[in-house]
Amino acid sequence: MSTDIQGTSDRRWLADLRVTLTDEHAAQTARLTELTADTGDPGEAHTRGALIAATRLSQDRIAAALRRIADGRYGTCDTCGAQIPPERLEVVPHARFCVPCQRKHDG
Template identity: 50%
Template sequence: MSVNTKASDHDRLSSLHAALSEEFARQTARFKELRKAHLTVDPGEAHNQAALLAATRHSLEQITGALRRLAEGSYGRCENCGIPIPLLRLELLPHTPFCMPCQQHNG
């Protein structure tokens, strides 16, 4: 029984790694496009463009963190308190490093 559980956990983590890697590639391409466009953006749009760049950079940081935790074997545990993060939360926010109580506390 534990072999099947471990196999399904491994499959789930492999699928997650693939999905995060694909999202990282998409966000990297988006970031490059935004940076290129930022050079020629209308001054009136500069603020919006800067916000898009910042949001994309933040997304890349979150994905990188999730991929690092997967590689280290700490994925799915809260970085603050160490308890397992509920599966539903990880399915909704696969890059989250915190459980809900710690996220709310850290703001």
């Protein structure tokens, strides 16, 4: 019975996370729309370009996390297949790797 409760808790947490990530993706999309509007100020181009790149990266990471949730792979390390600790996922919800594999990936 505790397995059912844990499973229900996990499903609820995942459903809540999906909503949060979907909302964040929509917010990043709106931000990207604002950033790509031409203000006509060439002095802002460099800063705006950096903000656009960061926003697109955030969008890509969120979209990938949503795909992993849909595929049932969320929370599993892409490299070694180990479970990513829930504490890490709370801090970095788009994490693809466990900490040891992330360190190897970052070099």
